[in-house]
Amino acid sequence: MSVPTLPRSYAAIGDSFTEGMGDELADGTPRGWADLVALGFAHALGAPVGYANFAIRGRLLGPILTEQLEPAIALAPEILSINGGGNDIMRPRVSVAATADRLVAAAERASDAGIRVVVVSGGNPTEHIPLGPVFQRRGDELADAVRARLKRSLHEIAFVDNWGDRELRALRYWSIDRLHLNSLGHARVAANVLAALGVPAPPAGADEPELQRPRTAEYWREYVLPWIGRRLTGRSSGDGRTAKRPTLEPIAPA
Template sequence: MQRSLSSYAAIGDSFAEGMGDERPDGTPRGWADLVAQGIAAAAAGPVTYANLAIRGRLLAPLLDEQLEPAIALRPDLLSISGGNNDLIRARVSVAAVTARLEAAIDRAVASGAEVVFVTVANMTRNLPAGRLVEGRGNQFASAIRQWASKDHVTVVDNWSDEELMEPRYWSPDKLHLNALGHRRVAGNVLAALEVPLPPFPEELPPEVVRQSRAAYWREHVLPWIGRRLTGRSSGDGREPKRATLQPVDLPWSSRTP
């Protein structure tokens, strides 16, 4: 991508919000924040960034709530990541999900934004019913890759990144990436945008937390099932962490040359 970027907005679910990569105060960081820092480090002038993503969102409410507000910010770059929660539901039409996403991408491009679609990493190796989800994910990723031929659209295919399947990139719930995983996704996005990788502070590999199968189900799986049965979401009542375009602060002292 050759276009100079001075503003960036992200929409999505927990993946774009940054769950699994929490700061010491508990607030999520994540790959989109890191991408914003990379763009700012490479830019000649100030860069602003907004993140409207909210965890737990299915695709329909995600797009209904986030797409038009993001477009209204008139960002140079808009990243979209969604449909992930739909794929892990009992029933889903992958074709319907991809059709709705494609319409959203076309709408964003028509607004004048450069669009980058960022697929989730393949989390299925250690998940219950992982084979079923992987089949859907493969179908989903295959359809998304076709959008790379669209003008002003960049596709970042993390689903096919085999390194991201390694356990060291995942948080204890086995569904969300940890800090190392989000950092790798940020690198994939910046490479696709032809933006140099900035001098991110070193990330130490997280300590591996080993849980018994019973503990894993008790702490992660059963609460998820409980929310499904009661019609609740982990994102209920949450507001976007960064609803407006705000200046990007770099956690290091100088910009890249």
């Protein structure tokens, strides 16, 4: 899908992928692909663009849609990106079909409000994490189900399939926890999204980060076991957190 005019406002909803975890600025604030997409719009337009980001790490698709969708629609952005379902497929039980149904229905709801919508899937980390084959199968099913539903939809909704981007699977695109993209990975996703919307990407500025990757035992202790612990106790890394950018604030060309 291409856009006839460059957008002057953009909002994003989702989980840690859209919040930008793994691509932190010097002060610890996550940046991420959605911020880079907003910068891409501003760069192409040559003027500031209104940008809002409601994403919160750890969110399942249900809370994303109940907490973020309507506030984002209320801002009436010209473009809305929707991401979700990645945390759902990592739960012991999940209905991939129901997840795809809800995701596409949300996209159609925003489209009915006159907003240009793009559904953005997360990258595929399964070659580097425990239980990778299980999550690989579910992620493939979800991407296929979303694509099939959007193809049948009467709405013009773009789908950016980062899950199917084989280059993005390489470890060089992933942060130390192997679950979130690093700055290089987020830059590639931003380029994928801008390309799908027919907007020229600004000059690349992300270099491959130099990461001291932990040994296996340290990796399990620092990242895997805490993740398992949160699942067993019903906690989330996003508990108590609020959206980092809940209003359309101007973002200027870099």
